[in-house]
Amino acid sequence: MSPRSIDEQLVKFLADVHSIEVQALAQMERAPRLAGDPALADAFSAHLDETRDHERLVRDALSERGADRSTLKDLAGRVGGWAMIAFAWINPDTPGKLTAHAFSYEHLEQAAYALLERAARRAEDVELMQLARRIGTEERAMSERLAAAFDQAVEASLRHKPASRLDGEVVAYLQDAHAIETQALQLLRAAPAIAGVEPLAAAFRDHHAETREQRERVEGRLKAHGARPSRLQDAALRIGGLNVAAFFAAQPDTPIKLAGFAYAFEHLEIAGYELLRRVADRAGDTETAAVATRIADEERAAAQRICGLWELAMDAALVKVGVAT
Ligand SMILES: [Fe+2]
Ligand SMILES: [Fe+2]
Ligand SMILES: [Fe+2]
Numbered sequence: 048m049s050p051r052s053i054d055e056q057l058v059k060f061l062a063d064v065h066s067i068e069v070q071a072l073a074q075m076e077r078a079p080r081l082a083g084d085p086a087l088a089d090a091f092s093a094h095l096d097e098t099r100d101h102e103r104l105v106r107d108a109l110s111e112r113g114a115d116r117s118t119l120k121d122l123a124g125r126v127g128g129w130a131m132i133a134f135a136w137i138n139p140d141t142p143g144k145l146t147a148h149a150f151s152y153e154h155l156e157q158a159a160y161a162l163l164e165r166a167a168r169r170a171e172d173v174e175l176m177q178l179a180r181r182i183g184t185e186e187r188a189m190s191e192r193l194a195a196a197f198d199q200a201v202e203a204s205l206r207h208k209p210a211s212r213l214d215g216e217v218v219a220y221l222q223d224a225h226a227i228e229t230q231a232l233q234l235l236r237a238a239p240a241i242a243g244v245e246p247l248a249a250a251f252r253d254h255h256a257e258t259r260e261q262r263e264r265v266e267g268r269l270k271a272h273g274a275r276p277s278r279l280q281d282a283a284l285r286i287g288g289l290n291v292a293a294f295f296a297a298q299p300d301t302p303i304k305l306a307g308f309a310y311a312f313e314h315l316e317i318a319g320y321e322l323l324r325r326v327a328d329r330a331g332d333t334e335t336a337a338v339a340t341r342i343a344d345e346e347r348a349a350a351q352r353i354c355g356l357w358e359l360a361m362d363a364a365l366v367k368v369g370v371a372t
Contacts, residue, residue, distance in 0.1 A: 225276040230312075231258045306356060
């Protein structure tokens with residue numbers, strides 16, 4: 048690959064971030080109607096306005112940095128890179144799933160801005176560093192609002208279900224968790240070989256081993272309910288049939304895309320287990336609640352480990368695209 052300047056690469060990163068915001072806008076436009084709870088709907092509506100700002104600010108930053116006309120034109124409906132794959136992984140058909148999905152997506156955005164900020168620092172683009180930090184703060188605040196609304200999301204999801212069906216709901220959430228862990232295993236099995244930097248590869252390897260145990264614990268709880276994993280669910284979650292590893296391997300800046308995606312995926316899991324714990328509590332299933340609490344803590348630790356590696360991932364990505372040596 049021919050050597051590139053960091054400024055050129057910055058434009059590419061900005062274009063990726065822009066496509067994430069375009070996707071976020073589509074989500075925020077629909078979310079208030081699906082929320083099923085006034086407080087949750089308000090949180091989405093407020094973030095819709097912020098997201099409109101983000102999209103515009105990133106688009107302006109792109110044109111100020113000399114993104115050519117065809118690039119800018121291309122941006123209008125462009126959904127590439129991270130955003131494409133992040134949106135295929137779940138069908139948010141209940142307030143709970145919607146909240147989990149949005150919580151995860153806000154973390155994808157946080158990862159994207161944390162990485163953009165680092166790229167801007169290397170390009171000594173102070174204005175862009177400040178912009179990335181500012182938007183990142185708003186994404187974090189939104190994810191905190193969503194986390195504070197997990198109770199309402201469960202309440203809204205279960206409102207019309209009779210108490211006698213709670214057991215079945217625990218099973219459904221366990222089956223979702225199983226499907227997510229199955230997807231996680233697929234991703235984590237392939238990730239070390241394409242991570243591009245050993246500490247990131249090691250984080251994926253370790254979490255792969257942990258994920259196996261998590262899935263077994265989930266299977267154990269399904270068994271305790273006389274149920275089994277849903278093959279249909281497991282298959283449906285396979286990110287729209289996409290080969291995740293091949294997808295990331297084909298990205299010119301694989302290490303940061305992979306790290307950012309994995310970080311967001313851990314937050315999909317965190318939200319899933321936070322919801323499961325609440326549903327299990329309502330059903331009086333203390334063992335499932337305990338399993339959910341424990342796994343959620345492990346997912347949080349895995350996410351923390353990944354976000355401790357942004358700097359290294361950025362180094363590796365810049366080498367890979369031919370900017371740094
Ligand atoms: Fe945003
Ligand atoms: Fe956002
Ligand atoms: Fe995980």
